[in-house]
Amino acid sequence: MRSMETPDNANEATDEAPAPTGIAAQDWATASAEPQYRAAVVDLLGALAYGELAAFERLAEDAKLAPTLGDKAALAKMASAEFHHFETLTDRLTAIEEEPTAAMEPFGKALDDFHRQTAPSDWLEGLVKAYVGDSIASDFYREIAARLDTDTRSLVLAVLDDTGHGNFAVEKVRAAIEAEPRVGGRLALWARRLMGEALSQAQRVVADRDALSTMLVGGVADGFDLAEVGRMFSRITEAHTKRMAALGLAA
Numbered sequence: 001m002r003s004m005e006t007p008d009n010a011n012e013a014t015d016e017a018p019a020p021t022g023i024a025a026q027d028w029a030t031a032s033a034e035p036q037y038r039a040a041v042v043d044l045l046g047a048l049a050y051g052e053l054a055a056f057e058r059l060a061e062d063a064k065l066a067p068t069l070g071d072k073a074a075l076a077k078m079a080s081a082e083f084h085h086f087e088t089l090t091d092r093l094t095a096i097e098e099e100p101t102a103a104m105e106p107f108g109k110a111l112d113d114f115h116r117q118t119a120p121s122d123w124l125e126g127l128v129k130a131y132v133g134d135s136i137a138s139d140f141y142r143e144i145a146a147r148l149d150t151d152t153r154s155l156v157l158a159v160l161d162d163t164g165h166g167n168f169a170v171e172k173v174r175a176a177i178e179a180e181p182r183v184g185g186r187l188a189l190w191a192r193r194l195m196g197e198a199l200s201q202a203q204r205v206v207a208d209r210d211a212l213s214t215m216l217v218g219g220v221a222d223g224f225d226l227a228e229v230g231r232m233f234s235r236i237t238e239a240h241t242k243r244m245a246a247l248g249l250a251a
Helices: 035-063 071-095 100-117 125-147 152-159 165-179 183-208 209-215 226-247
Strands: none
Touching: 035 071, 035 100, 035 125, 035 152, 035 183, 035 209, 071 100, 071 152, 071 165, 100 183, 125 165, 125 183, 125 226, 165 183, 165 226, 183 209, 183 226
16 A cells, blocks of 8 residues: 545644654664664565555556546556655665565565455546545554654655645545435445455554564554554544545545
């Protein structure tokens, strides 16, 4: 999965967080001296890079289903932006003397399984998948970013920048529902399925990688305990509800 901002900036938790302390106040040169933290960051960048590559591929495929030439061109432009994000992440991995392919490989199966299990049947389902699924991933990575060193945090937030797909999806889906209201029920069910699959996939990825799971529960990340993990997923769920409303769908 990849990263996407929401039109209404649904998840604002990191904007209101207290001033960074511990690793979150350090730069990469200082923080990376801790081997477990370094391993967690390599995992994070690898997961993000694979997600961006998958997003590029998916948008290129979605463009084939686009009903108009304008829609096709818009998706092609967004796909190009995703590939640029992918290159930014792999360049960073190379710069810190990590092999990008090796960093991405552990996450390939989980992400590929997610995309296989949630293959859209039409253009509208593809738009909802990108908007809902990718936004959940973006929220998840933004939560983690708040606990990263300053250099890595800046990089992660930069590649989570909106490619324009969020507003594009909202416009197209709302127009489709206005034209044919019964479409809304089908898309609402689809979005709920995506929510469950996306959260399960995120939890599996973290559980399978010791360094990442340790970061989340407080081993190397300052002030992030199990209770906070629960609150994090609650915030992600709340943001999802706001996005559903933006689409004109019931959560």
